[in-house]
Amino acid sequence: MPRLPFRLRSARRRTPELTGARVVLRPPQQSDFSAWRALRAHSRAFLEPWEPKWPSDDLSATAFRHRIRRYDRDRAEGRAAPFFIFLKSSGALAGGITVGSIRRGASESCMLGYWMGEPHAGQGLMQDALAVLVPHIFGALRLHRIEAACIPENGRSSRLLEKAGFRREGYLHGYLRINGTWRDHLLYALIAEDWQAARGAAKASE
Template identity: 55%
Template sequence: MIALPFIRNNQGSLRGIRVCLREPSSGDYKAWANLRAESREFLSPWEPLWNEGDLERSSFRLRIRRYQEESQSGTGYPFFIFRNSDNRLVGGITLGNIRRGVAQSGQIGYWSGAPFAGQGYMTEAMGLIIPFAFDQLRLHRLEAACIPNNARSTRLLEKAGFQREGLLRSYLKINGMWQDHFLYSLLENDRRMINSKVAR
């Protein structure tokens, strides 16, 4: 797993070397809608079916409101990923479904715009959100799920130190079909072991 310096400032952002993770705002609508529209064919196999009005400004406003509610309640922390060199939106990553009590866990989900896939931006974003989850939120376990034939996502998770735990049968309805998913997890102790090996 790649360890990167990060700063979460008052604007709710995590800044790395090439990318910055920032909480979405209403002013991001145009960049978000354009990138999602441009990437529709690329993203469709890995996402739920898009509704007719998904890219409308009114839908985006509802999305932002939901993001704010999750962040305020501590159940989710959504981020847009911006490239530091030109402040261009390249994708999104979310730490969601946070459970406290005896669980202390959360789930990571992510998407990349088609023009920016395979350039390492998501790897760096993952390297920013993992320490945020463990060091600032004090979570114990992170989970992520991906469709078995999504080789790009599988490589991303394994590069970040996640371990495959098993197969979730008919787990999520993706692209109009119930699909199996691999379940991956990363524990706080896993990260410590990885970091200690890197330090050697």
């Protein structure tokens, strides 16, 4: 396989691994293909109701190679920071989370997207991932606002965001085409000042 251009390899190296209580976040690599394909295939029925429709070749090696190159390009150009989520205890792949749609200038904001494999859902692992990623977004990435959207029926996602300190801000009609159908979404957001105030209050109560 051809080597990545230098700027893409450099961007991947500059992105740190983020270590939380039970998870480790790191940039996706081509060597993750087998684990990614196995987890996504096993979790397909679990994930499809909440994601864009899967292409027919979505789980192929070729599609994954293009995915990794797109991740690297987006990272190098400052548009996104994708991570895979691994279990700290075993190194097993559990899911993914992406800091996407990064906007600079007057906005300094991003949009979160995330997924968790079915065997690892409901265990608080995505909460652990957010606990280590949010400080990275407000600190190293120097963004001011994090947005996330979820389908109203996805109560698990709403509870995740609310527990992480996100505030519900609006209702987006026909926002994304999910599994072939345009779906409404709830818009959540967290800004740096609110996160810093909550962190300060938590420290003061210790």
